[in-house]
Amino acid sequence: MAKHQRVASDLHKRIRTISIALVKKYINARLLPPAFGQKCLDCGTSKQLVYDHRDYWDALKVAPVCGSCNHRRGYVPIPVLDPDTLEVRTA
Numbered sequence: 001m002a003k004h005q006r007v008a009s010d011l012h013k014r015i016r017t018i019s020i021a022l023v024k025k026y027i028n029a030r031l032l033p034p035a036f037g038q039k040c041l042d043c044g045t046s047k048q049l050v051y052d053h054r055d056y057w058d059a060l061k062v063a064p065v066c067g068s069c070n071h072r073r074g075y076v077p078i079p080v081l082d083p084d085t086l087e088v089r090t091a
């Protein structure tokens, strides 16, 4: 893995941790309803709900989804800046 990809990956992990912690803080402060008790945005079930991020940089943009749909949605792509072209790609 090239250096710029390692840096992007490390930053992605840090932003992910912060985003998840922020959502928990909002739930604890009752500023965001818990995922539990809602319906999955993808399949409609009300079982095993969690909040899913699609972009950790947009920390409070979350969707309630069940465990199966969360797994199906997969990992959030990591934005990587290519130092040669200065274009952002996802890895």
Ligand SMILES: [Zn+2]
Pocket (backbone or CB within 6 Å): 040, 041, 042, 043, 044, 045, 065, 066, 067, 068, 069, 070
């Ligand atoms: Zn679902």
